[in-house]
Amino acid sequence: MGVQGLASFLENHRRIHREVQFRRSRLVIDGCNLNYLLYFSSGLDENHGEEYAAFERLVESFISALRSCDISPYVVLDGASDVSDKKDETLARRSEERVQKASQAATSSRPMHVLPQLAKLVFRQTLVRLEVPVAQCFAESDQEIAALASEWKCPVLSNDSDFFIFDLPAGFLPISHFCWKEVKRSGSQNFISCRRFYTSSFCIFFGIQRQLLPTFAALAGNDYVKLREIRWTQFVPEDQGKPHRLEGLLRWLQDFQQPQDALEAALGLMGDLSTKTREELLQKLHQGMEGYELCPSSLSRFFLHGVPPELSVGLVPLWMLLPLTQARLTADVLDVLHLHTMTGLSPVVEPEELRSSNQISRRIRQVMYGLLLCNTESLQVREIDRDGLKLRSIPVSPMFTRTSKRFKLSSLNQVMALFNLKVLFIIRSTSGVPQRSSWTSCSRRTALIVCRFYWRAEPPPDPSLLKALLQGISSGPDLSVCVAGLQRADRSCTQKLDINVVYSFNQWQVCLKNSIWLNQLLGFPLPEPDIARLFEGTLVHQLVHNMRTGGKPKTLMKSDRTSKEQYRTMLSILHQVQAQQAGVGSENREKASTRKQEQQEPLKEPPLNLQQLFLLHHHEETDPEAHIDVQTLEELQLEEQLSVRTRFKTKDRSNRCNKVQTDPEEGLQGAGHNLTGVGPPN
Known part of the structure; x- marks a missing residue:
């Protein structure tokens, strides 16, 4: 308003x-x-x-x-x-x-x-x-x-x-x-x-009745109604200098005691109106005034006793009310449920000739729509997004998986809590990464999952962007220190806007944001990443500039062995995941990819699946909650994953015993991404 x-x-x-x-x-x-x-x-x-x-x-x-x-x-x-x-x-x-x-x-x-x-x-x-x-x-x-x-x-x-x-x-x-x-x-x-x-x-001060304030707001023009036809400045005395329309409206209102009388008189100032037009305008004016009527507070009990407000519309299950009120669940899910519309795709800094950055993460949102709308496959969600400089309503179909079709939104929280399948649906929209003992940050684990979508960016992110992103993620709590260090180390670093870098990192951010939305809806199978310690735009921009101009960010992580090791580990993991996914296409390409992977990546693992992502968050040896009942898996038609999980754990332990390390300096291979041209931080 x-x-x-x-x-x-x-x-x-x-x-x-x-x-x-x-x-x-x-x-x-x-x-x-x-x-x-x-x-x-x-x-x-x-x-x-x-x-x-x-x-x-x-x-x-x-x-x-x-x-x-x-x-x-x-x-x-x-x-x-x-x-x-x-x-x-x-x-x-x-x-x-x-x-x-x-x-x-x-x-x-x-x-x-x-x-x-x-x-x-x-x-x-x-x-x-x-x-x-x-x-x-x-x-x-x-x-x-x-x-x-x-x-x-x-x-x-x-x-x-x-x-x-x-x-x-x-x-x-x-x-x-x-x-x-x-x-x-x-x-x-x-x-x-x-x-x-x-x-x-x-x-x-202005000599009007207090009950006329909502009338003043409606006639002045708020979000509900615009009365551009009335020239209010005519009611300002000529000796008052430059007239202001609100001054004229307030002076005009001094002659009225009741809102309805003022509304009827205002319509009279608009000349001859048809009955229909008059009724429509009067309805809009009343709507504009209703926004200022105060009802009993629905938030007082929440702030004092933790009780969320009630919601009269029955489309929202009761379990969602508390996380919605706590802002632990994005309010955009209400638009999807009530209006079948997604309005939360906010515009970002990017040129009109490029497609909206929001398109890269559409699959994540489709999974979220599938969970919210359950088995109503005939429904579509209208995404309000930009097309050039215009807003368009784009119909998007929800994405349903074999497993998600078996659940209802009203009981989704019970299913997640009962079976402890904390990554049941995320695996359908993102690819997991294996557990590493030296990799302890949940935020960084989440960041790598999001990278699965970032690789699909158009145009694909080049080596400097991906490495800058990983170095920024590895910096953790010291992001601001790293920014200052780079500024001291490279005083020639220009702040000129590189729109291609901006556009690429826009895509990264929207993938991260939509993944967080999905994670919220699933009840936080992964802890929500701390954004302020995960991504800093000015830092990654300077890192990209530094690498592209031949420099090495010597001040970055030079005294922090943990950050450097985390960076190398993440780069190695991305190499493994991308190499596995690069084996699509012709048979020759598959053979070539396999040979190259055998040369560079002795640590071969089975295709990424539910169990890998499950192991990502709960290591079975240390977390008793990581065990899943066999009958539960069978009911969910996921029993085939048991053998995969066993093979994965056995292979992972065997590889760790062999102490064979993948060289992170080789970077990401396949799918158009080759990071071999850029070295790691010294």
């Missing part, structure tokens, strides 16, 4: 605001609004793959500032799209504007405020790690935020102009005037200087 031009209009009427010292209070925060404003107001990179580690530190600093003033934050996030069509026009227009901005950023290299596609995940992960209460709504969050703040009698922090209209007992704090970076002290208490806005002050 949002009242067009209201925030800037009120900047010229500062007497309405009160300058306050804010401390010792609850604070309900518009999470999506804060996410955008924190990233865009801090000069973080927007075009080179983004700075997630720096963004994480920024969120940490913000929460630390609040807590130093005894302010208890409660963050509320947006949920699914509106199931009605009341805002379709507005949402479509905004989405196309974001596509335009993303294309402009790609061609001009200028920041155009296109939010990095993993920033929301970093924001949520950081808040959870800091133990900040977070709730994700089932729909748009504005009403829920206002209702919660009204019940708790605490203010709202946001920059959304709709909160100038909600009648909040404790007022509204605009983020743009919330000086959290400069915590001050008075006596024994810290405080944050800010402006507090009350609707009572607004109404007194």
Whole structure:
């Protein structure tokens, strides 16, 4: 939602605001609004793959500032799209504007405020790690935020102009005037200087009735209705200087006591209208006003007692309500269930002539659609994605496997918990990698699984991109240190945007994001990777530049033997997996691939399957939960995997005993990828 031009209009009427010292209070925060404003107001990179580690530190600093003033934050996030069509026009227009901005950023290299596609995940992960209460709504969050703040009698922090209209007992704090970076002290208490806005002050200043504020918002034009035909500036006195349309509307409203009278009079200003047009406009105006009606809060019980809100629509099983409210499950699943639509394919910085990066990970989403829609094979999901500079509705069929057809969404969580098949469906959309004793990071294991889709990028990622990606992943918690080290080591490294590198890493990020969505739906068979310690766009861009210009990142991992070993191990594993998959095509090609693999890769393993991915997360020798009941496997028609699992474990132990190592310097072979031309970090 949002009242067009209201925030800037009120900047010229500062007497309405009160300058306050804010401390010792609850604070309900518009999470999506804060996410955008924190990233865009801090000069973080927007075009080179983004700075997630720096963004994480920024969120940490913000929460630390609040807590130093005894302010208890409660963050509320947006949920699914509106199931009605009341805002379709507005949402479509905004989405196309974001596509335009993303294309402009790609061609001009200028920041155009296109939010990095993993920033929301970093924001949520950081808040959870800091133990900040977070709730994700089932729909748009504005009403829920206002209702919660009204019940708790605490203010709202946001920059959304709709909160100038909600009648909040404790007022509204605009983020743009919330000086959290400069915590001050008075006596024994810290405080944050800010402006507090009350609707009572607004109404007194402009001389209108409080019950007319929603009417003012609807007539001014919000996300539901636009009345462009009325020239409100005609009601501003000529001696007032340059007239403002909101000033004229407010002066006009001074003559009314009740909303309905004002609405009828506004339609009268539009001249002769047909009965049908009049009724349609009146309905839209009422819809625009309904968004400001406050109902009892559905989030208070969740924040205080952990009880999720109820959802009247019966398509969502009960077990999903808690992870949805906890933001441990993306709200995009609600759009798929309710509307058979995927609207979460946000535009990223890339030129219009290239196909959308989202296409590379479509198979992952198809598996997710298959789980959500169960056996309804006739249904298709409309993916709203860009085609050039235009948005298109692309029909996509869910992907069903022999196993997934046997389950229903309503009992999926019970099946996963009962049988402990934590990777039952992921194997259908990604390829697993074997367990290595020196490879302990779950985030890195997940990253390699995602690489299976990244190899399908168009154009395929070249050696420098893949090696830069693995080096960045291997850096772990020291990502920011590595960035600084590279900048010192290579002061000539240009920041000019290489759109091909950007496009390739866009594809990597969307594969990672969609894999995380699927992992969430499956109940986290793999721990969710820590994005801020897994991928840093500015780092991998500099690594690519460094390698392509003949340099060697000597400062990277030079004193960290663990990171270097993890890098070599991951490169070796990718070599093995890719070599196995390269044996498709003609018989001669298969023979050639086999000979080359025998020369370079003595560690030969059976084709990747469910058991390998299962062993990836649970090593049977150390985890008693890794045993799967034979009868269970037979019921799932997976009994044939038992022998594969046994052979794989025997072969793996045998190979480890032989102590034969694959040379990671040979890189990835096959499928158009050859990394032999680029050496490892020294």
